[in-house]
Structure formats: structure tokens, C-alpha cells
Amino acid sequence: MIDDLADILNRLVNQKDNLHVRFPDPDISEPALAFxxxxxxxxxxxxxxxKESGLPLSETMLSASQVLYVQAGKWTLPEWTAPVSTLSILFGRQKLGFCVQHWDGKQLRxxxxxxxxxx
Incomplete structure (x- = not known):
């Protein structure tokens, strides 16, 4: 259970005008360890x-307030190189999934x- 999920979602809604949606490059081949x-x-x-390997090579970094939209059946491959916190929202047929990840430079929580x- 994510204790602060409501706060995270509320903050995103309040910042909706500042969110920037990006899309993976459809021409990049799927790597072996892709999600x-x-x-x-x-x-x-x-x-x-x-760093997201599925983005165009000229702009592979996702920063705060950026959103990557990933279509069904498509892949991502994040590279955890510096401290970062992310929220994934998964739109399944029967449920919505939320996943908050925190990388402190040594450990992924x-x-x-x-x-x-x-x-």
C-alpha cells in the first residue's frame, strides 16, 4: 500500500498545466531486459x-513533471543512474495499478x- 498516494495524485492534478507528456520512439528495437x-x-x-532507453536518442532523460505514455504491449527500459522518484499508473482491464519507486543511488524501494x- 502506498501511504501518500492521495497526496501524490493531488499534487499532480494541481500541476496539470506543467506536466509534459512524451512518447517512446517506435523505431527503437526492444532490448532484452525491457519492461x-x-x-x-x-x-x-x-x-x-x-534515463529512458525507449525515448529518442537526442532526448533520453525524463525529468520532474514529465510523463511517458506507453501504449499497450510496448516496452520501457529505465536506467537508474541518479536519485529519482517515479509513479507508474497501469491501466489494466479489471484494475488500476499504482507503483511508486524511489532510487536513492544505491537501492530501489x-x-x-x-x-x-x-x-
């Missing part, structure tokens, strides 16, 4: 910067929560 799921998701940088979808 791939059969449903769409948003990868949101809350603090810090994160992950918190997950699922919420049933209605309708």
Missing part, C-alpha cells in the same frame, strides 16, 4: 531525472497498490 505489459501505462517522474475498476 513490457499488455496494457497502457503512464510513467511519471516526481523528483529527479531518469518500490511500493504498489491496486484499485478495482468499475464499469
Amino acid at each position: 513490457k505489459v499488455p496494457f497502457p501505462r503512464l510513467e511519471i517522474v516526481l523528483e529527479g531525472e531518469l 518500490t511500493e504498489k497498490q491496486n484499485v478495482a475498476r468499475l464499469g
Whole structure:
């Protein structure tokens, strides 16, 4: 369970005009260790910067308030090189998944929560 999920979501809603949505480069081949799921998701940088191998080579860094929209069945491959906090929102058929990850430069801490979808 993510204790501060409501606060994180509230902060994002209040900053909606400052969020910048980015999209993976469709022409980059899928690497062996890529993360791939059969449903769409948003990868949101809350603090810090994160290198994402699926972005165009000229702009591989995601920074705070940037959102990566990943289509169903597509991949991502984050490179944890500097301290960063992220929120992933996964849009499954039966539920929404939330995952907050904190990388302090040495250890990755992950918190997950699922919420049933209605309708």
C-alpha cells in the first residue's frame, strides 16, 4: 500500500498545466531486459531525472513533471543512474495499478497498490 498516494495524485492534478507528456520512439528495437505489459501505462517522474532507453536518442532523460505514455504491449527500459522518484499508473482491464519507486543511488524501494475498476 502506498501511504501518500492521495497526496501524490493531488499534487499532480494541481500541476496539470506543467506536466509534459512524451512518447517512446517506435523505431527503437526492444532490448532484452525491457519492461513490457499488455496494457497502457503512464510513467511519471516526481523528483529527479531518469534515463529512458525507449525515448529518442537526442532526448533520453525524463525529468520532474514529465510523463511517458506507453501504449499497450510496448516496452520501457529505465536506467537508474541518479536519485529519482517515479509513479507508474497501469491501466489494466479489471484494475488500476499504482507503483511508486524511489532510487536513492544505491537501492530501489518500490511500493504498489491496486484499485478495482468499475464499469
